[in-house]
Amino acid sequence: MKKDLQLPDGYSSKEDYVRDLFESIAHRYDLLNTLLSFNRDKYWRRFAVARTGLRAGGTALDVCCGTGSLALELARVAGTGGRVVGVDFAPRMLAEAKRRLGRRPEGRIIELICGNAVALPFADDTFDCATIGFALRNVPSIERTIQEMQRVVKPGGRVVSLELAKPGAFGFKQLYYLYFNHLVPLLGRLGVGRRGPYSYLPHSLKDFPHQREILALFRRVGLEDVALYELTGGIVAVHVGTKAGPV
Numbered sequence: 001m002k003k004d005l006q007l008p009d010g011y012s013s014k015e016d017y018v019r020d021l022f023e024s025i026a027h028r029y030d031l032l033n034t035l036l037s038f039n040r041d042k043y044w045r046r047f048a049v050a051r052t053g054l055r056a057g058g059t060a061l062d063v064c065c066g067t068g069s070l071a072l073e074l075a076r077v078a079g080t081g082g083r084v085v086g087v088d089f090a091p092r093m094l095a096e097a098k099r100r101l102g103r104r105p106e107g108r109i110i111e112l113i114c115g116n117a118v119a120l121p122f123a124d125d126t127f128d129c130a131t132i133g134f135a136l137r138n139v140p141s142i143e144r145t146i147q148e149m150q151r152v153v154k155p156g157g158r159v160v161s162l163e164l165a166k167p168g169a170f171g172f173k174q175l176y177y178l179y180f181n182h183l184v185p186l187l188g189r190l191g192v193g194r195r196g197p198y199s200y201l202p203h204s205l206k207d208f209p210h211q212r213e214i215l216a217l218f219r220r221v222g223l224e225d226v227a228l229y230e231l232t233g234g235i236v237a238v239h240v241g242t243k244a245g246p247v
């Protein structure tokens with residue numbers, strides 16, 4: 001891995017690298033997520049979905065939906081009268097999502113679409129809310145992605161991001177980074193049989209802005225009532241903003 005670019009040889013764009021990376025780990029993604037987060041990811045997702053303001057019968061978009069975990073949580077809230085759309089650019093992640101959703105009753109209201117977070121294939125003011133889970137670190141432009149999410153939600157609708165963050169508490173922080181920078185790549189390597197994908201994880205967080213900067217970005221793009229919630233000692237952050245305009 002080139003230290004300056006954080007890209008392995010053969011890649012000139014982060015977008016291509018990220019797509020190939022998720023294509024290659026799709027079959028193990030959910031298992032490793034559960035193991036590496038000590039199953040906390042379920043709580044984090046529920047917390048994020050609770051911040052969307054989504055109600056039964058509502059419509060939600062999950063950007064960078066991957067294998068569909070966050071979309072499933074949204075579908076639980078939206079219920080049979082609702083509609084949830086998941087969009088992702090990695091076909092194998094979407095194939096995993098399709099397989100999983102097919103086995104669950106709430107999966108029936110979820111539609112999966114191949115598309116890019118920075119150019120969402122939806123009209124303005126389409127959804128009651130939009131979420132993105134563990135993916136702002138991966139997109140080619142964080143600002144453009146948030147703007148796109150803001151564009152496609154209705155006025156008064158919420159944009160919610162759930163993402164890894166940078167803990168601050170002395171002692172906990174050092175322990176966490178020991179785990180995240182050293183143990184996670186090792187366990188990931190055992191899980192997928194290769195070094196690359198889970199070595200990217202620490203790099204992606206190191207290059208990612210601090211949660212307070214993401215909060216400032218939410219404000220800068222024009223979202224209102226913005227809020228930041230830090231979970232599990234600050235290793236995860238949930239950002240929330242509301243689209244301005246007449247409801």
Ligand SMILES: C[S@@+](CC[C@H](N)C(=O)[O-])C[C@H]1O[C@@H](n2cnc3c(N)ncnc32)[C@H](O)[C@@H]1O
Nearest residue numbers: 022064065066088089090093116117133135138
């Ligand atoms: C870490 S996974 C998160 C998946 C899911 N949101 C979750 O909570 O488990 C990141 C996902 O973002 C997708 N992704 C990354 N960049 C993207 C982009 N520009 N457009 C669409 N999907 C993208 C990847 O294909 C991958 O499925």
